[in-house]
Amino acid sequence: MVVVSARSGVTNRLIADAKALHHNPDRRELDLLLSIGEQETIALTAIALQALGVPAVSRTGAQAGICTDAVHTKARIIDINGGDVREQLDDGKVVILAGFQGINRNGQITTLGRGGSDLSAIAMAAALKADLCQIFTDVDGVYTADPRIVPSAKKMNEISYEEMLELASLGSKVMQARAVEFANKYNVVFEVRNSYNNNPGTIVKAETTLEDVVVRGVACDKNQTKVVVTSLPDQPGAAAQIFRALADANVNVDMIVQNIGREGVANLTFTVASDDAYIADQAVKTCLDKLGKGKVVLADRIAKVSVVGVGMRTHSGVAAKVFTTFAENGINIQMISTSEIKISVAIDMERADDAVRVLHTAFDLDKES
């Protein structure tokens, strides 16, 4: 079974056509429009395979029973009945499925949002109880760090869902977190590999045999903005009101630091994705106006550098090594946040690549495993 996306540029062209007619096109109509990109690819792929003598048949999301909720342009999969896919496979056919699309209870075509085709593939693999789902991309797999920054970065043979999720949300462009979450939930083993060669890729699964590796990889997200709120009244609920305002504006907040200052004022610092910076600034300003006190300043020359590894659960000293390494290399840590399996540090953007390289070496990731 093969899941395909629209041809390069098609989805963007369709969105542009719709926006040329209406500044905010109806999302139901947009989904009906966008779904033709994948419908074109499945038919052409099936015809191309047939020309090579391979028995192939295409199926739209609706025909394969990819049932979603009714949230157009970012629908969630709620069930996959598979349509006649199993029957076609048993009949020896290669089934070509349109990724990114589904159908809701009312027979309306929906789309799954960014990374939707990866999600379609993993969800279909779950429905079919497939042994393996292969995600074809333009890199050989998941690396210990971005090879463009760290030439000695190694492709990992395998990685756990949790680590992959952290890497996905920390700036690794390989896959969207949603697809990885789905694979984790339904225990779908998948492989990230290159469509331009036959090299083995990186297997992503629940548990790996390399638990003794403390840090698996180093990620870097340069799309971060630091928001500094100063002179906030040091009263219960002031910070809560700011975070509520940000949540209402759909802004995700990361790496929060709060300091109680002198003279009954507090400082609050956090990071947001740079795409959300303007909305965050507006939301905070409106909130401070209501509080009658406080100032907000944005700093966009920030990068978030993270080390990730499930081995951190059972090994201590990772934070200490990060601090020591940065101190030795004169890299100033502005903020820090941790989870069970990762440590993230906000630093000056100018030192981001250096920081990734020195951490990669410090945690022995340059060596052959």
Added chain:
Amino acid sequence: MVVVSARSGVTNRLIADAKALHHNPDRRELDLLLSIGEQETIALTAIALQALGVPAVSRTGAQAGICTDAVHTKARIIDINGGDVREQLDDGKVVILAGFQGINRNGQITTLGRGGSDLSAIAMAAALKADLCQIFTDVDGVYTADPRIVPSAKKMNEISYEEMLELASLGSKVMQARAVEFANKYNVVFEVRNSYNNNPGTIVKAETTLEDVVVRGVACDKNQTKVVVTSLPDQPGAAAQIFRALADANVNVDMIVQNIGREGVANLTFTVASDDAYIADQAVKTCLDKLGKGKVVLADRIAKVSVVGVGMRTHSGVAAKVFTTFAENGINIQMISTSEIKISVAIDMERADDAVRVLHTAFDLDKES
């Protein structure tokens, strides 16, 4: 309710893309591919109407319950359940339906073949019991003759289904016969009118108030080839074998003349659409080889000129007037065929336009009605 086709050139581009991959693309895949042309138009049309403040919603053929048989690329409509179209209309919405497409019992997308969108419109009008179906084209309506040939040709205010059917099958490009047949069967009153102006068009319905008009229009089909079979053995079944061979090759035969010649041989002459001439020639040659006798010659400088009118049922003398008119103007009649409401004559292509003009005048069609 509005039924739309694909944008200009889109269907041809999709067919070309498929044929670039496979010389004879699978018809099921081709239908899935071609249907995206209309799916694109309905979404964009709905979005455009919404931008103008008109409440609009699109429906694919499948969503509107256009149920067809399983003959891909030329499916026949077997039922229309309408989906939720009536509900949407009652809710004040303009429903934009994808023409040319339907769905079969197995959930496969089908297309209706040439003129399919006209057929979708008329079939949907029948299902909704609409008062009127308007077919928008690039001419003001149905004319007494092609205005490019006969400048004095008049647009008809109304015409019967039967006359429209004869005109459609006799070379008038306004509409495909299938859509007219469907309208006739379900008694759908429709109007052929111009999308570029607001002029009233031609109403097509079961009965017209103008039964005393003997000849309603003159049509001309220049896409005809005469096939002459000579020295055929004058034995029972020889002609039948030739027509059987032509039918097996899917060639429609028109205007048949058979002469018994001297010395036990017969001549057989008929016309075929020029597109089918090569196939017809091959089929006849194969057949003559088996019969052991006979020759075939093609003559492609032939035109079929026809006069049409339901009034011919109750008026005699139409054939006589055609013969007289042609004799007076030195136009030689090669073959003739008649039905209840039409007379068709095969003549030399060079005289076709003259023939249309003199018949148009002879039957008083130049006059204001």
